[in-house]
Amino acid sequence: MLAANILLSACSHQTKVAEDDVVAANIGVTNIELLDQFVENVQKNKKDSVRVIHYTMEGDPIFQTLHFNGKNIDYTYDSTED
Template sequence: MIKRVLILAATLVLLSGCNEKSDRPSDNTTSSFTAPVPGETVPPPAKPKAFPAVSDPYGADQAAANGDIVNVHGKMYNLDKWKLFLENLDKGVPNQVRITQYTIEGDPIFYELVYDGAEAITYTYDNSRDGFGSDAGRPSTVCRGIELEKNKELNSHYKLTGCDNETSHTFWFTNIEAEAEEGSQ
């Protein structure tokens, strides 16, 4: 019961902050990318295409050639596809991306996001090729938005919001550009 009250209180605080604008900078700011308001007229979503097949081994060069957004220990490929995905999310345009991040040992972990163009982002997590992890079995969840959380202690990162289960907690995509900007100041 206490947990539900705390979640409700946190939600109300977040919602009340959405209506206020501030000209002063903050160390822990939040920038939000969300789907259109329910009921808003949006063209019907296109059927998502299948992501390119994953071969074994699946190195960073192959992932980048397949169009994946790739993070190999901070070296990024196809980051323009991430920016386009966020823009399309803001505009209500269907889109999908696969983020492939590599473990220290060089194993790929996949984060697939499919936006329907209306109000839902289907997220699927796949760590089946992580030799040192336990295979989670490709769990999925449906979320309502993506948020950039700027935090000096934890580094700036994107996280999913409004999700229907805890699979969303597996999504963590560091905003390399924001880190570079903060480091140069």
Template sequence: MLKKILFFLMVLIILTGCSLTGGYDSSKAIKRGDITILHNGVHNLERFEQFLEHLANDQEDTVRVTSYTKEGDPIFEDVHFDGKDIQYTHDNSHDAFGGQDKGQETDVCKNIMSSVNDQNEVEYVLVDCIKNGEIPLFQINEKEAKK
């Protein structure tokens, strides 16, 4: 009986340790400076605005947009401007339910555009991309965009 209890405790400790170190939860993403898309809004939006400023001034910069699936798995979108082109990487390899499309996709784009849609949300879209034409990055409500 003691062996069973010890075994159960060891398994519990191992599982707890794995779950604490294995994930990239939203608090880590926000602390790291990712533009983090959550149900309660966008965090670190000022960092994205800084990136757009650097883009307008032909200054090299990199940002990461992190969103989460319903199950809490992170989806990463890395956007790097080298002073000329925007290198884009979409990484859903951490999505447990991503199916056959899991992995990384890359593209090279020329610019980022924003527009307001019918729901008064500002949409940010990579444009003039070699493979995909346009790639939606994220959208936020217009009030949040003006903060």
């Protein structure tokens, strides 16, 4: 009798996470202080941006970017890697 080997693999994207990204995963949030700093900079009318990465149940990243130009906050939602 021949033994069959079965390999199962889930989708896994190799997304580069920068040190200046806020990462929200099921184990907690990393770099939350960057989001706090963004809020402080907005209150001071200082230009800033922050990227928050959330992961789906399958492990695919969802990117949310907040960019403040000194007057307005632009919000971008990117799920292209999902």
